[in-house]
Amino acid sequence: MASGPTSSSADFAARVRALLNKQGMTLAQLAEATQFDASLLSRLTAENDSTRRAPQIEHVFGIARSLGTSPAELVQGTTAASILSEWVPLAEFDRELQARAAAQQDATQLRSRVAELTAQCVARERESDELRTRLNAADRMLAQTQRERDGMRARQIEAERQRDVAVETASRFQRMAAEAHAKIQSLTQQVQGAKSAEATAWTITGLGALAAILSSAGKSKGRRRT
Numbered sequence: 001m002a003s004g005p006t007s008s009s010a011d012f013a014a015r016v017r018a019l020l021n022k023q024g025m026t027l028a029q030l031a032e033a034t035q036f037d038a039s040l041l042s043r044l045t046a047e048n049d050s051t052r053r054a055p056q057i058e059h060v061f062g063i064a065r066s067l068g069t070s071p072a073e074l075v076q077g078t079t080a081a082s083i084l085s086e087w088v089p090l091a092e093f094d095r096e097l098q099a100r101a102a103a104q105q106d107a108t109q110l111r112s113r114v115a116e117l118t119a120q121c122v123a124r125e126r127e128s129d130e131l132r133t134r135l136n137a138a139d140r141m142l143a144q145t146q147r148e149r150d151g152m153r154a155r156q157i158e159a160e161r162q163r164d165v166a167v168e169t170a171s172r173f174q175r176m177a178a179e180a181h182a183k184i185q186s187l188t189q190q191v192q193g194a195k196s197a198e199a200t201a202w203t204i205t206g207l208g209a210l211a212a213i214l215s216s217a218g219k220s221k222g223r224r225r226t
Helices: 006-023 027-034 038-044 057-066 071-075 080-087 090-225
Strands: none
Touching (some): 006 038, 057 071
């Protein structure tokens, strides 16, 4: 059915104007949303019976979709509802209303789920930031430990080097002490040998002097006898 009685189109036009006012929407915005010509929408929603045009089914569905309502809700309480029921069976209206209610419920549940997931993501992001902070702190501690270990290793190497130098120095001193001891023993033996030679020399000298004295004494006795 292309059009209905004048009173039905007037009720439809009044309902559309009321919804536009309620949503703060202009005919230009509705034309952009429905892709209908603005002049067509102006005639569909006109208050003057002489200029108003009766809606067709595609107009009802297009306007209802753009206003976020169902065709049944758009004509509910108007005389156009009986005309719309002639276009589409009433059972289909009920199914559309039920589907719309279910869709709204699903949308509400989805929004709730999205909000829940968003909160979880924010919480996970905070936990991730805390873990990154801890990881950075652990990396710094590891680097500090590595530096300390390298420093201890360097000190150990230096201590081992100094120990080797001390051992070498001690060995050199031991050799020098052994050489000095050997020299002392040699000098001691030389001194003892020198003392023995001196004693022998003194003995020989003394014996020589004694022999000279005895010889001189013997000569003196011989002269006296003569």
